[in-house]
Amino acid sequence: MFMPQIKPKYFGDVPFVEAAKWILTGFFFKLYVANNLNEMTSYMDFPLYETLQTQDRWLLVFLYSYQIYADFFGYSAIAIGLALLFGYRLPVNFNLPYASISFSEFWTRWHISLSSWLRTYLYVPLGGNRRGAFRTYLNLMIVMGLGGLWHGAGLSYLMWGLLHGVLLVIERPFIPRLQSIDSTVFRAARISVVFVCVTMLWIFFKLPNFDHAISYLSGMFTPNTNPNPPKLFYNLALLYSLPVMIQHLVSRSLFERTLRGAEPYLYGLMAALMYLEAGPETSFIYFQF
Amino acid sequence: MQEISVVRWFVKCGFSAVTLLLACGFATAWFGNGLQLPSTTTRDGTLITLNRYAKEPVPDVVLVGSSLTFRLKEDYFATPKLRNLALAGGSPVTGLEIVANQPRLPRILLVEANVLSRPTDTALVERYSRSGAAEPLVFRPIRTAVAAYENWLHAPRSHTEASLTLHRLLAQPPSDFDNRIYADRALQQSNAEDPTVAAQMNVRRIEQLMSAVEQRGARVLLFELPYSEKLEDSRSAKITRELVHAKFPDAARWLRIDLTRRELRWADGVHLDERSAVIVTQSMDRALSSLLSQR
Numbered sequence: 360m361f362m363p364q365i366k367p368k369y370f371g372d373v374p375f376v377e378a379a380k381w382i383l384t385g386f387f388f389k390l391y392v393a394n395n396l397n398e399m400t401s402y403m404d405f406p407l408y409e410t411l412q413t414q415d416r417w418l419l420v421f422l423y424s425y426q427i428y429a430d431f432f433g434y435s436a437i438a439i440g441l442a443l444l445f446g447y448r449l450p451v452n453f454n455l456p457y458a459s460i461s462f463s464e465f466w467t468r469w470h471i472s473l474s475s476w477l478r479t480y481l482y483v484p485l486g487g488n489r490r491g492a493f494r495t496y497l498n499l500m501i502v503m504g505l506g507g508l509w510h511g512a513g514l515s516y517l518m519w520g521l522l523h524g525v526l527l528v529i530e531r532p533f534i535p536r537l538q539s540i541d542s543t544v545f546r547a548a549r550i551s552v553v554f555v556c557v558t559m560l561w562i563f564f565k566l567p568n569f570d571h572a573i574s575y576l577s578g579m580f581t582p583n584t585n586p587n588p589p590k591l592f593y594n595l596a597l598l599y600s601l602p603v604m605i606q607h608l609v610s611r612s613l614f615e616r617t618l619r620g621a622e623p624y625l626y627g628l629m630a631a632l633m634y635l636e637a638g639p640e641t642s643f644i645y646f647q648f
Numbered sequence: 649m650q651e652i653s654v655v656r657w658f659v660k661c662g663f664s665a666v667t668l669l670l671a672c673g674f675a676t677a678w679f680g681n682g683l684q685l686p687s688t689t690t691r692d693g694t695l696i697t698l699n700r701y702a703k704e705p706v707p708d709v710v711l712v713g714s715s716l717t718f719r720l721k722e723d724y725f726a727t728p729k730l731r732n733l734a735l736a737g738g739s740p741v742t743g744l745e746i747v748a749n750q751p752r753l754p755r756i757l758l759v760e761a762n763v764l765s766r767p768t769d770t771a772l773v774e775r776y777s778r779s780g781a782a783e784p785l786v787f788r789p790i791r792t793a794v795a796a797y798e799n800w801l802h803a804p805r806s807h808t809e810a811s812l813t814l815h816r817l818l819a820q821p822p823s824d825f826d827n828r829i830y831a832d833r834a835l836q837q838s839n840a841e842d843p844t845v846a847a848q849m850n851v852r853r854i855e856q857l858m859s860a861v862e863q864r865g866a867r868v869l870l871f872e873l874p875y876s877e878k879l880e881d882s883r884s885a886k887i888t889r890e891l892v893h894a895k896f897p898d899a900a901r902w903l904r905i906d907l908t909r910r911e912l913r914w915a916d917g918v919h920l921d922e923r924s925a926v927i928v929t930q931s932m933d934r935a936l937s938s939l940l941s942q943r
Binding site for chain 1: 665829
């Protein structure tokens with residue numbers, strides 16, 4: 360895909376509008392969503408999380424889920440936009456992953472470059488699904504375990520990968536039956552289950568110390584009697600998460616039908632908001648991997 | 649044709665961006681301090697507190713300190729014209745430097761002497777040490793909307809308005825919250841820390857600033873907030889206490905805080921809980937009333 364693109368480039372071929380849309384979207388997700396949410400999710404760090412109310416532990420896990428997506432999606436979108444300015448079209452790295460109806464679909468929508476690499480160079484050479492059910496499950500566990508370790512040599516990352524492997528293994532025999540049920544409500548329920556499970560597993564990502572991750576997780580199911588818990592502003596959390604929600608919930612065709620004329624104005628507002636409402640500067644999360 | 653549509657797209661995009669930026673720019677110029685609504689983050693809180701101090705008339709009493717003093721809310725104090733410039737996560741010396749660099753000084757400056765291991769925030773000192781120091785916060789539509797809503801829900805209270813709540817709080821028994829995990833961790837951290845070098849520098853700087861401020865007519869007093877018994881004996885607390893008392897041995901240099909320790913609680917092992925903070929402020933009020941009546 361990339362190699363054929365190495366050839367002379369012409370200024371007139373540069374898709375400026377498309378590049379601008381990618382870059383603006385990327386910066387908006389990073390500066391407005393991820394950096395602002397980061398200020399709240401810093402309470403998930405050890406030992407701050409121990410002072411949190413139980414419901415706030417739950418809220419922060421979901422906010423971290425939005426944050427890591429916005430951070431990494433933003434990073435990838437900026438790269439795609441910049442590459443377009445140089446005449447190169449990079450593959451899309453995220454395709455609305457939180458709208459996935461199964462764990463296997465999630466891995467075709469999240470960090471597509473890594474998951475494609477793992478499939479091509481690890482899962483397929485290991486035999487893929489060609490050597491019977493048991494070997495398929497084993498291959499999935501190996502690939503996901505190594506995928507976890509790719510992020511860092513820690514028990515938390517390994518657990519994160521292996522637990523994703525377990526979810527893939529559990530759902531695999533049921534996929535044909537699940538796909539035969541044609542119901543919007545059932546589809547919404549499946550999306551919710553996948554989103555909640557994926558979100559819960561981000562705890563191992565946020566807290567690379569395994570003991571801390573387990574401690575955080577167990578605190579989500581026990582009441583905290585701390586009389587002075589930190590105050591989180593729920594309305595601010597909602598407003599900073601909103602772009603991720605809108606992106607996943609509003610269908611592209613509906614957007615194009617109703618707001619196509621307003622598109623440049625909306626991008627302009629995003630540009631202004633990412634300056635006015637930028638959260639405190641932080642590195643991209645994926646810089647640590 | 650395509651070029652025109654590309655240019656048109658960018659013009660429309662730029663127009664809406666500039667319009668929103670200009671609107672927020674005008675709002676900043678128009679509202680000024682009116683934008684300093686309740687803070688939604690610690691950093692916001694610091695800027696709002698310092699902006700307010702730089703813009704408002706000089707109070708009689710100013711407290712500077714760390715997060716320990718930050719817990720002593722202004723509406724807990726009966727002393728009028730009192731401002732708490734303690735910076736959560738910051739050093740008392742930062743606040744002292746900022747106040748000392750202002751053209752007019754309060755009558756009494758109270759400096760917390762508990763946490764002296766942190767460096768001065770030079771960027772903050774520089775920012776608030778210029779003439780007309782307050783920097784308007786740029787109008788941030790989302791945060792302003794949220795802050796306005798929070799302000800509407802929890803309007804800031806005066807001491808009189810708050811006194812009923814404070815009385816009710818004081819009538820309750822001390823909290824029975826089990827803080828052992830937090831207290832043990834705080835003790836561990838405090839024992840691991842050696843604040844000698846940083847505290848020596850800060851104590852020297854406090855002495856210099858005290859002398860400069862007192863030459864201009866203000867009075868500077870140090871105060872120590874009570875720690876839990878375990879933490880009082882920790883390595884960091886002991887070293888800091890010894891250094892600061894060696895430099896300022898005169899009892900007249902200290903604000904006397906008389907209180908019954910068994911009434912106090914530290915929910916997270918370090919900071920006073922709300923009821924304890926009220927008890928401490930009442931004791932400080934008593935000491936301040938005799939000081940303020942001296943002139």
